[in-house]
Amino acid sequence: MAGEMSWIKQDGTDSDGNVWETHAAIAKAVGGYLRPFDQYQGPYITVGGDVVVGIPPYGVPAQHLGVVRLWLCNDEDGLCYIYREDIDKSSFAFFCGNTDAAIAEARALLGREE
DSSP: OTTBOOOBOTTSBBTTSOBOHHHHHHHHHHTOEEEEEETTTEEEEEESOOOEESSTTSOEEOSSSSOEEEEEEEOTTSEEEEEETTTTEEOOOEETTOHHHHHHHHHHHHTOOO
16 A cells, blocks of 8 residues: 555554654643554554454544543644544644644643643
């Protein structure tokens, strides 16, 4: 598959040699775990268990089983936001590369504001 990410280390280094530093910082801050997705979108972050149906890394998440996936996304204005898949909710936008803002928004989506 074009763009497939075979694996990712928890420091953010993936199978293509890319480093996803912000993703890794968010995962560490919220007690999550990086999971491979693809080299364009990047990895996703699971908090708690991860149950998928289908072939990794593109498997569909099981719904309503406490599976929480967070995605770091870009919008059309070049800003970033965090998307929480299980409740279909996005964070407020922040400047891409602002790791502190990314962590704060991820915590807010998880109800763990500090």
